[in-house]
Amino acid sequence: MSKSDNKMFWLCQVLGWGAFTLLNLTVRGYFSHFAIGELINSLTLYIAFIATTTCTRWYFKRYLQSDNVAWNFVQVVLISVLTAFVTNLIVSSALFPFFEPLYGVPLTEPMRYFWLALPNLVFLSLLWSITYLTIRRQFLLKSTSAQNSALQSSLKAAQLDILLNQLNPHFMFNAINNIRALILEDPAKARDCLTDLSDVMRTTMQVKQDKEWTLHEELQLVDSYLNLNKLQFENKLSITKSIDEQALSSKVPCMMVQLLVENAIKHGIGKRRAGGDIHIDIRLESEVLTLCVNNSGELNTDADTTGVGTRNIKSRLNILYGEQAHYSLKQVDDMVQASIVIGK
Structure with missing residues (x-):
C-alpha cells in the first residue's frame, strides 16, 4: 500500500x-x-x-x-x-x-x-x-x-524492438552483399555504395527511439536504399513515384515503406533477368493514408505472403494501429502490388 x-x-x-x-x-x-x-x-x-x-x-x-x-x-x-x-x-x-x-x-x-x-x-x-x-x-x-x-505498453515496445532488430540485420546483409559484388568489378561505385550505406545506417539508428516518423523522413531513407540497389541493377531497375505532397507530414512506421521496396526487389526484381519497374504510389484521402509499392513480376504466394518481411509488416501494423491499418499483397495485371492502408 x-x-x-x-x-x-x-x-x-x-x-x-x-x-x-x-x-x-x-x-x-x-x-x-x-x-x-x-x-x-x-x-x-x-x-x-x-x-x-x-x-x-x-x-x-x-x-x-x-x-x-x-x-x-x-x-x-x-x-x-x-x-x-x-x-x-x-x-x-x-x-x-x-x-x-x-x-x-x-x-x-x-x-x-x-x-x-x-x-x-x-x-x-x-x-x-x-x-x-x-x-x-x-x-x-x-x-x-x-x-x-x-505492461501492455512495455510488451508492445519490446515486440517492436524485436521486429526492428529483425529488419536491420536483414537490410545490412543485402547492402553489404551489394557492395561486396561491386568491389572488384567497380571500386568507385563500391565506394559510392558504401557512402550511401553509411547514410542509411546513420538514419536507421533513430528507429528504435522513434518507432514512427514522418513520411518525408521515410522517403529519404527509401531514396538512399534505392540508390544502393540501382548501383547493382544499373539499367535493369526503373523507379517511378507518385507522391501526394499533403501526405509528406503524415506519421508512418519507421522503415515500413523501405521494407515494401525491399520485398519488391528481393521477391520481384531480383528474380528477373531483365529486371523490372518499381512504382511507389502514396495518397492521403479523407485522413486515410495509402502506401502502395508495385513491382514487375508474378506473385509467389508461398514466399511472398509467408516470409519474414510480410509477417513483420503485419505484426508492426497490428501493434501500432490494431484494426485501423491493413496490409494486402496481390497481383494486378503484370505487377505485384503491396499496399498498406492506415486510417479510419
Whole structure:
C-alpha cells in the first residue's frame, strides 16, 4: 500500500467516524439535554472505533485473500462482530467506572447496558467492513488496470524492438552483399555504395527511439536504399513515384515503406533477368493514408505472403494501429502490388 493510499485511509477514518460521532452526539444529546456524559460517550466511541477498525483493516489486508467467497463472507461477519465487541469493551471500561458522575444516576445493571449496545455496534462495524472492502476492491481494480496498461505498453515496445532488430540485420546483409559484388568489378561505385550505406545506417539508428516518423523522413531513407540497389541493377531497375505532397507530414512506421521496396526487389526484381519497374504510389484521402509499392513480376504466394518481411509488416501494423491499418499483397495485371492502408 502506497503512502498516498495510507493518507487517504486515515483521512476517511477521521472524517467518516468524525461525521458519525457528530451525528450520534447531536441525536443522543438532544434527548439527554446535552449531558456531559453523552459527549464523553461519543468521543470515547470515536476513538475506540478508529482503533478497532484500523486493526480490522490490518486483518483484511493480511488474511482476506482467499478465493473462497463463502469463507471470506464468514470472516467479514466474524471480524465485524469481534470489532464491535472490542469497541464496546473499550467504551464500557472507560465509562462504567464514572457512570454516576457523568449521568447523575447509579449504574445498576452494567451487563445489560453492554449487551443492549452491542447490536448497534455490530451493525456499524459490519457497515464499515463492507464500505472499506468495496473501496479497496475499486482501488485494486484501478491499480490492476493501470498495471496491465503499463505492461501492455512495455510488451508492445519490446515486440517492436524485436521486429526492428529483425529488419536491420536483414537490410545490412543485402547492402553489404551489394557492395561486396561491386568491389572488384567497380571500386568507385563500391565506394559510392558504401557512402550511401553509411547514410542509411546513420538514419536507421533513430528507429528504435522513434518507432514512427514522418513520411518525408521515410522517403529519404527509401531514396538512399534505392540508390544502393540501382548501383547493382544499373539499367535493369526503373523507379517511378507518385507522391501526394499533403501526405509528406503524415506519421508512418519507421522503415515500413523501405521494407515494401525491399520485398519488391528481393521477391520481384531480383528474380528477373531483365529486371523490372518499381512504382511507389502514396495518397492521403479523407485522413486515410495509402502506401502502395508495385513491382514487375508474378506473385509467389508461398514466399511472398509467408516470409519474414510480410509477417513483420503485419505484426508492426497490428501493434501500432490494431484494426485501423491493413496490409494486402496481390497481383494486378503484370505487377505485384503491396499496399498498406492506415486510417479510419
